[in-house]
Each structure stands twice: as C-alpha cells, then as structure tokens.
Amino acid sequence: MSRRLPSTPPNLPGFAFVRVLGSGGFADVFLYEENMPRRLVAVKVLLAEVVNDELRQMFQAEANVMARLSSHPAILTVYQAGVAADGRPYLVMEFCPSGLGQRYRTAQIPLAEVLSTGVRIASAVETAHRNHVLHRDIKPSNILTTAYGHPVLSDFGIAATIGGVESTDAIGMSIPWSAPEVLHDDVGGTVRSEVWSLGATVYSLLAGRSPFEEPGKDNTPAQVMTRIRRTGVRPTGRPDVPASLEDVLARAMSKHPEDRQAGAAEFGRDLQAVEEELGLPQTQLEVVTEEWEMAVMTDVDERTLLVAGPVAPRRTITRRRRQHDALAATTLRADSRAGATSLGTEADEGSARRSTRRAWTIAAASVLAVAAIITGIVVLTTATAAIPVVTDVRGEVDGETVTFTWQDPGLRSDDAYLVEIDGATRPAQRDTRAQVAAADGDHVCVSVSVARDGRSGRPSEPRCVDVETR
Secondary structure (H helix, E strand, C coil), X not given: CCCXXXXXXCCXXXXXXXXXXXXXXXXXXXXXXXXXCCEEXXXXXXXXXXXXXXXXXXXXXXXXXXXXXXXXXXXXXXXXXXXXXXXXXXXXXXXXXXXXXXXXXXXXXXXXXXXXXXXXXXXXXXXXXXXXXCCCCXXXXXXXXXXXXXXXXXXXXXXHXXXXXXXXXXXXXXXXXXXHHHHHCCCCECHXXXXXXXXXXXXXHHHCCCXXXXXXXXXCHHHHHHHHHHCCCCCCCCCCCCHHHHHHHHHHCCCXXXXXXXXXXXXXXXXXXXXXXXXXXXXXXXXXXXXXXXXXXXXXXXXXXXXXXXXXXXXXXXXXXXXXXXXXXXXXXXXXXXXXXXXXXXXXXCCHHHHHHHHHHHHHHHHHHHHHHHHHHHHHHHHHHHCCCCCCCEEEEECCEEEEECCCCCCCCCCXXXXXXXCEECCCEXXXXXXXXXXXXXXXXXXXXXXXXXXXXXXXXXXXXXXXCC
C-alpha cells in the first residue's frame, strides 16, 4: 500500500513554509520559519478530510493539555495553536531534528543512553499522571530528540483521541507497545498500562525491535497481539544488558497489571538502580511539584482523565458520549500562561450580563488560585514532614576505608537514600551503608536523607569521623 502525498501546507501569518517533515494517519507535520522571534518550528496540521466541529473542539482540548505539560524538560514544547484560514487546526511546536523512531532499528543505542532516556521519559509520564492525564501512545517514534540531544515525549493524547472518534484501530493504537488489557479487554488506559508501554519502549530501544516481534517470523498485528496475550517477554538478547534490567522490564510487562511497578516514578527509580549498579551517572527523576500541580489544576478533557477505574475504551464511543465530549471540550479555555490560544468561537461579548459574570468568574478564579498555591505549600510541607528521617548514622574506620551505616527509618518500596559525603551527593541507593576511601588525617562527614516521590526529606545530623592510619 503506497503512502499518501502530504497535504498542502497552510498559509500561516508570521510563518514561512520550509519543507515537509512527515505524514501520519490524521495529520501532516511541516517545517516553518517563524518571523518574530525568528526560529524554526514544527507545525502539525490536521488533515482536511478528518476535520469537523467536534474534532476541532477535541484538538483544542488536547492542545491545552500539551501546552500545560510542555514546561517539563522531557515533554515537547508547544508554542501556540490555532486554526488556519482553510479551517484546519494546527499546533506550533519545538522543532526536533531527529528522534528514536528509526534510530533504534538501524543502530544499537548505548545502554547508558537508553537508561537515561528511560528515566527522563518516565519522569514526563509521571508528571502527566500527576496532572490526571494519560498519554496512551508511548512508543519509540513518539520520543524526539531536541537540538541539544535531549529526549522529549510528544503527541500527548492527540492520536488516541482521533483514533477513538474514528473508531479505527489503525489510528491511535500502537499494538506492539500496548498493554494486553488495552488490546484485548477494551480498557482505554490506566497508569499501569502506561507502565507496560514504558517497559516495552525501553525494551525496544535496547533490542532494536518491539518486545513481541520475532525476527524472520510472521509479525502481523494479529500475531503480535496473540503473543502479547499468551507469551511472556523474552530477554533483549544484548550481552551488555544486566539481569537486573531484564527483570525490571519483565516486571513492567507483566500480564497482570497488579504485578507491574505501581507507576512511572517507580519504573524510573528501578532504572536509576540499574544505573547505580553499573556505576553510571544517575539521571535525575524530574517530576512536578505539588505547588505547581495545585496552582495550574483545571478541568481536563475526560478522554485523558485519570479516574478511579479504567478509562473508557477508545474503540466503542457512543453518540451520547461524543456529544458529551464535544460539550465538555467547548468549556475548556486555553491556558495563556502556557502559550496556547483558543481554537473555538468566542462568545458574544456584547452582553453586559455575560461580561459581569465573566468578571466575577475571573475574580473568583484569582481567589481560588491564591488558595490553591497556599494549599499546595501546606501539602508540600506536610508531605515533606511525613518523609522518615535517618537518626542513627555510625562511622567506622578500617585502614583507608570509612564505612557509614544506619538503620532503616521506615522506607516504602519506592523510597531511596540520598547520601552526602563531604558536600558531594551520591546516586540514590537502597543499601543502608556507604563506603569512602580516605587517607591519614582526613576528617570525613556524612549526612543521609530519604527521597520519596521526587522530593527529599530532612537530612540526618552530620556524622564525622577522623582517619588515623598510623
């Protein structure tokens, strides 16, 4: 089946078309040069044949979600959104010159880079989850690389939304990286199904193929779906991949969701532990703080909303549900702080009653925003106070080695220790001991704190020892 030709690039005021970047099932991506400020940008434009009023509203909701999340360093930056003169909605995004979608199949990516990428993308997904947003299409081709070589996650929910509305499996569902419950039980997505996709993505970057793709055999979508449901994941086959990492990936892709890591943050910490085991620099797990989370909290379109139960399936959306989604989408306004602009029609501003109501709404929102920030600070302070504190650090000298030990103050399964020796912080660890080489006459000091959910608790009182080898 031949690929379609790209659509005609729209005429966008303030932008000059450069070339086509790529084509997908529901949109094209073009390279433009923005006039003010002058920079290259990627512009994703919906195809005219899939655009209707309902999709415009959905596109607006998704643009708002992406804009709100794109301040994260591992999420693609969205500059603005709008509707072209020919009626096609578009997103203006950071231009990333390359990505991992083809690279992992053509060249072996170094293990250290895969681990670092996995931690960064897990950070992005965890931040989205804390904002009540599911990505629903985590895969290598949605990981782009910035001009500075940093991996970023793109396409938050847009493909899933379009695919659900069109009731097709070809758009919005990436079978090799979809959890078995998503493929076979009509579950639209959960936190743990996204852990599965994270594991499958890291596996692909290591193995050069998707987890249930078998070289030289029938790899049709139906066969891959059958393997995902019936067989366990095989080792990556790379000799430099330690058994501990194979175990991390196997756990993430467990058939039963309850056997997987509880969330993206726990998956990221497991990768950090492998980095520590291999003596690699530990990649920081960057997650949104409660203050930011509370300050920007707003209604999110329910197709990507995290609820107590699984999200409704993408493939069975009723007319009443679509009408409800469309109505909900029209109530969403662009987040001006994130740079998005509204794609819908503006209400009649000639009505004094509506203007007054809007003024009261803004005033009420301001009060709520201040209250939210204060609440966020209280929540952050309370949460930090709840993190256990190490209180009994001991130090022993054996020749030219100093060993510090301490008792477990009550760690949870996803907690870790942050050890600072003479002002230098070591990678997070689970072991309750730390060793350091020293020379005669050295004065060595250590403090230990507990890291939990991207935060660190109060450090222990410094424990110092004097080294005397003579």
